[in-house]
Amino acid sequence: MFSLSQDRRLVVFDLEWNQSSYTPNHRMPHEIIEIGACRVDEDYNVVDTFSQVICPRLYKKLDKHIRQVTGITEDELRGGRSFADVFADFMRWCGEDVQLVTWGRDDYPVLKRNAAFFMTPMPFEPPVDAQMVFGAACLGGAHQQMNLHAALEHMHIEVDVPAHRAVYDAQCTAAMLPAIDEAVRAMDENKRAELDRTIDREKRIANSALRSQPTKYVYQSEAIADEKLMNIACPRCGQRTRFDTPWFDSGREKYLAIAQCPQHGMIYGTMHFKRVQSGTLVMHQRAYAANTDEVESTREKYRLYLLTPPKKRHHRLSMKQDG
Ligand SMILES: [Zn+2]
Known part of the structure; x- marks a missing residue:
């Protein structure tokens, strides 16, 4: 069962990142500009902090909103070091066998994408999402954010x-941990089992393979017909998979599929499209290890989808404008 105070040492971390709404690079839409963290002892006292600014490679102009919220300046960024250097420092500072903790589920995928973009090793397992645990233990549901x-x-x-x-937000998250720990211990067995299921699912999602790919297509129906584009790679081995349930529109143009890796079992796929200025579509795909419930409920949704008259389906695929 989940408990915060396991044997592993806890490191709470937080990231600040920058982006460009005009010329985003789909391989790294969010570029980390600061890593902040603190290490806590078994009573959740902060015993050490880490704070370093990263000089951006892609987005050198600071987003106005980010500048306002953080107070970081472009001058400060220019004085920062490269992602690879700062991240290497961070890994050393963390040491081995740490459990990362964050507030919210956004930081880890951004960290993974930045590490992949700069081709640096990424040794960290998905963090404990303190926001989600807090929601489950103190607000009556893991979905309470x-x-x-x-x-x-x-x-x-x-x-x-x-x-x-970043470092201050990490310290604020650390300050929440004693209360969260206490609240988790006070949860009844059913609620705690439900929290375990949520944590399991979030971990699988955090280990998703993400793929964002610009296409030459204007209509979603054309993109769906492109077999190569629709392929799902196994999130664990990267190998080609075969479909158990092909991509279908589950409503509101959110596509679902179930695929199978001969080695790693069932994989759950979600996909949506966004239109860029040129009028063509960018495909965003996510794939992660599926559990039995997800496989069965997706097969059931597909069965209901097939009962929808094809004319209506076609209308939904091709006529709707993306937001
Ligand atoms: Zn595999």
Whole structure:
């Protein structure tokens, strides 16, 4: 059963990243500009901190909103070091056998993508999402997402930190841990088992293979017909898989599929398209290890999809404008 205070040492981390809404690079839509972290002891006291600024390679102009929220300047970024150097420092600072903790589920996929883009090793397993655990233990459901500062207020916890920077947010998350730990211990058995299932699913999602690919297509129906584009690679071995249930529109143009890797079993795929300025579609695909429930419910959704008259389906595929 899940418990925060396991044998592993806890490192709480937080990232700041930059982006470009005009010329995004689909291999790395969010570029990390700061890594902040703190290490806590078994009583969740902060015993060490890590804070380093990264000089961006892709997006050198700081997004206005990010500048306002963090107070980071472009001058400061230019003084930073490369992602590869800072991340190597971070790994050394963490040491071996640590359990990472974050607030929210966004940081880990961004970290993975940045590591892949800069071709640096990525030794970390998915973190514990303190926001999700807090929701499950203190707010009555894992889907309850409260932002960090609202959560601190909710629990009447005061942390004296100057600004919204990565290392301070990591310290604020650390300040939440004693209350979260206590609340998890107080959960009844059913709720705790449900939390375990959510954690299992989130871990599988965090280990997803993500693929974003610009296409030459204007209509989703054309993209769906492109076999090569529709292929799902196994998130564990990267090998080609075969479809158990082919891609279908599960409603609102969110596509689902089930594929099978001969070595690693069933894989759950989700996909959507976004239209770029040129009018063509970019495909966004996610694939992760599926459990039996997901396989069965997706097969059932597909069965219902096949009962929808094809004319209506075609209409939904080709006529709707993307948002
Ligand atoms: Zn595989």
